[in-house]
Amino acid sequence: MFEVCLHGPGLPQAGRRCQAHFEGDVLVVESESALRVEATALTVSAGGFDDNALFLNWCTEQASYAAIVDTSTARHTLLSIAPQALRPQLAPAARSVDYQHFKWRAVLTVIAVATLLVVLVLWQNEMVTVWLADRISIETEQRLGKTLLSEFEAGGQLHQNGPVVDAIKVIGERLTKGSKYHYEWYVKDDDSVNAFAVPGGRVIVHSGLIAQAASAEELAGVLAHEVQHVELRHSLRQMIHTAGWAAVLTVALGDVSAMTGVFVHQLGNLQYSRSLESEADVAGLHAMARAGIPLAGMRDFFAHMQAKEKKNGIGIDIALLSSHPATGERLSEIERIAAQTPCTCAPLKMDWQAVQAGLSKIKKRDKTTQRAADEPDGI
Amino acid sequence: MKALQYTIEGSDLQFVTVQVEAGQTVVGEPGAMMYIDDGVTMNTVLGDGANEGFVTRLAGAFKRIFTGESIFSTVFTNPGPATRRVAFAASSPGRIMAVDLAAQGGAIICQKGAFLAGTQGVRVGVAFKKRLRVGFFGGEGFIMQKLTGDGIAFIHATGALTEMHLAPGEALKVDTGCLAALQTTASYDIRYVGKLKNTFFGGEGLFFAYLQGPGTVWLQSLPIRRLSASLLAGSLGQNRSPYGKLAYLGAVIVFILIAIFGPEGQ
Numbered sequence: 001m002f003e004v005c006l007h008g009p010g011l012p013q014a015g016r017r018c019q020a021h022f023e024g025d026v027l028v029v030e031s032e033s034a035l036r037v038e039a040t041a042l043t044v045s046a047g048g049f050d051d052n053a054l055f056l057n058w059c060t061e062q063a064s065y066a067a068i069v070d071t072s073t074a075r076h077t078l079l080s081i082a083p084q085a086l087r088p089q090l091a092p093a094a095r096s097v098d099y100q101h102f103k104w105r106a107v108l109t110v111i112a113v114a115t116l117l118v119v120l121v122l123w124q125n126e127m128v129t130v131w132l133a134d135r136i137s138i139e140t141e142q143r144l145g146k147t148l149l150s151e152f153e154a155g156g157q158l159h160q161n162g163p164v165v166d167a168i169k170v171i172g173e174r175l176t177k178g179s180k181y182h183y184e185w186y187v188k189d190d191d192s193v194n195a196f197a198v199p200g201g202r203v204i205v206h207s208g209l210i211a212q213a214a215s216a217e218e219l220a221g222v223l224a225h226e227v228q229h230v231e232l233r234h235s236l237r238q239m240i241h242t243a244g245w246a247a248v249l250t251v252a253l254g255d256v257s258a259m260t261g262v263f264v265h266q267l268g269n270l271q272y273s274r275s276l277e278s279e280a281d282v283a284g285l286h287a288m289a290r291a292g293i294p295l296a297g298m299r300d301f302f303a304h305m306q307a308k309e310k311k312n313g314i315g316i317d318i319a320l321l322s323s324h325p326a327t328g329e330r331l332s333e334i335e336r337i338a339a340q341t342p343c344t345c346a347p348l349k350m351d352w353q354a355v356q357a358g359l360s361k362i363k364k365r366d367k368t369t370q371r372a373a374d375e376p377d378g379i
Numbered sequence: 380m381k382a383l384q385y386t387i388e389g390s391d392l393q394f395v396t397v398q399v400e401a402g403q404t405v406v407g408e409p410g411a412m413m414y415i416d417d418g419v420t421m422n423t424v425l426g427d428g429a430n431e432g433f434v435t436r437l438a439g440a441f442k443r444i445f446t447g448e449s450i451f452s453t454v455f456t457n458p459g460p461a462t463r464r465v466a467f468a469a470s471s472p473g474r475i476m477a478v479d480l481a482a483q484g485g486a487i488i489c490q491k492g493a494f495l496a497g498t499q500g501v502r503v504g505v506a507f508k509k510r511l512r513v514g515f516f517g518g519e520g521f522i523m524q525k526l527t528g529d530g531i532a533f534i535h536a537t538g539a540l541t542e543m544h545l546a547p548g549e550a551l552k553v554d555t556g557c558l559a560a561l562q563t564t565a566s567y568d569i570r571y572v573g574k575l576k577n578t579f580f581g582g583e584g585l586f587f588a589y590l591q592g593p594g595t596v597w598l599q600s601l602p603i604r605r606l607s608a609s610l611l612a613g614s615l616g617q618n619r620s621p622y623g624k625l626a627y628l629g630a631v632i633v634f635i636l637i638a639i640f641g642p643e644g645q
Contacts, residue, residue, distance in 0.1 A: 007593030014484030066547030
């Protein structure tokens with residue numbers, strides 16, 4: 001027995017609610033007078049505005065009737081008691097009704113999950129950025145760095161050999177022992193005081209910085225800091241922030257060329273957020289402690305540079321300070337961490353004056369090569 | 380309860396005058412009121428004027444936003460003792476029709492914004508069309524109004540409005556947009572107009588609305604879209620020539636050819 005809403009001639013507009021059941025292969029609808037229909041004469045369809053009702057249609061010689069099964073209990077009863085003759089028609093119609101329910105539940109679930117993801121991403125932005133940066137392989141990072149490096153080579157002479165580079169290499173390799181990156185060290189012929197790291201393990205030190213650093217330990221302090229930007233993948237994280245995740249996804253998939261234009265533009269004025277800088281300070285100090293280099297070097301370098309700039313005495317651009325402001329807060333933070341970090345340190349065995357003297361040799365060699373390089377370009 | 384007394388007046392720009400008996404209440408869309416007899420109290424409420432808790436009313440009001448109605452309703456009550464009149468006017472040229480919801484099985488589906496007024500207890504809900512193809516091409520969108528209750532609802536539509544009773548299995552192909560309302564038992568689907576010539580030059584668009592009985596359907600002769608299109612064309616001094624369609628077809632073909640054989644990007 002199941003409830004149907006019977007529509008047909010002589011019945012009200014809204015149809016009449018009545019009970020129906022099967023007697024063998026015959027459908028009996030208990031209207032005012034019982035209507036009897038052979039199951040083979042029935043046509044089953046899914047219909048109604050919501051497409052969620054089963055229609056049992058049949059025609060007599062005079063008129064057509066429809067018994068609408070519109071409640072889910074009635075539908076289940078019908079499905080369980082329907083005779084074999086009706087089943088081939090009933091099954092697809094019932095499936096179509098179920099499909100309507102399923103389809104929208106699926107769509108709503110997808111929308112809900114997507115919304116949840118977006119909320120999560122906005123809420124835990126930093127975590128997602130780190131996770132995304134980790135998805136980018138080291139090879140991709142190195143390829144990216146290589147392209148960026150070629151941009152810098154255009155701006156000024158980069159040196160990969162010579163006594164100065166050797167000195168940097170000695171310190172740098174102590175600081176990066178056991179790293180998963182393969183580092184390359186460069187000196188750029190530039191009087192401004194600056195140093196930076198390119199993704200993938202290329203560190204560039206301006207000759208001006210070496211000239212102004214008072215000792216090898218001070219240089220080590222700067223290197224330790226810059227190297228951590230590579231180790232902690234700060235540049236990637238920064239790029240993800242500014243270029244958007246979509247862009248980084250293309251890089252993660254290996255398409256470097258499409259994005260280098262954007263990144264090169266960015267790296268020119270790449271500035272890390274204060275939290276990333278202090279992260280690099282802390283990790284840099286730890287790296288110095290592991291390497292056994294006196295921790296005071298880092299603090300001393302930034303303090304000296306700050307003092308020099310205040311006096312405005314050296315007459316050259318201390319570019320490093322604009323991206324790494326040596327505020328009192330930062331210096332005392334570095335001191336605090338340095339004091340907490342145990343270190344069996346010994347001063348570096350290096351003749352710093354000799355290293356600085358090596359700079360003039362680079363300069364001289366430049367003058368000749370520069371001219372040769374300038375002419376074909378005509379710039 | 381005595382049957383509601385009302386008269387629908389005007390030929391193409393209509394209004395309905397409802398005789399409200401002592402203690403009776405009618406609900407109208409904000410802005411639909413034309414006049415009321417002195418003594419009838421007017422009250423603006425959140426939702427559709429049914430007496431319920433605040434949260435339910437708020438949810439109802441939220442639903443109404445989707446159906447093209449205001450989130451508020453105006454409730455007119457006659458404190459008695461005499462019978463007083465309340466009149467509601469349609470906002471566009473067209474017809475007003477009274478629908479006895481009880482006779483239609485307690486619910487009908489209308490196009491957005493069709494509800495004009497009704498006795499208290501007529502609810503305006505959301506009917507969400509679940510078939511994607513009908514939502515996109517059926518001419519009514521995904522969201523329609525569902526009027527439920529057992530009172531009288533006044534619905535209005537642009538152009539002439541006709542009521543048709545479809546027998547079980549009887550089907551009607553209707554231009555999309557001409558469907559004003561239908562009983563919930565009727566099926567609403569779309570059918571491709573058939574033949575490329577019809578598609579491009581027939582002027583009926585790609586699809587018909589396909590309505591199948593049993594159930595009552597209400598059709599409007601002048602969908603607002605058609606009215607505004609002809610008004611716009613008239614005001615811009617354009618007449619619709621078949622060459623416009625040809626040029627459009629040509630542009631589509633050229634675009635496809637460029638997309639296929641055009642220069643390789645990057």
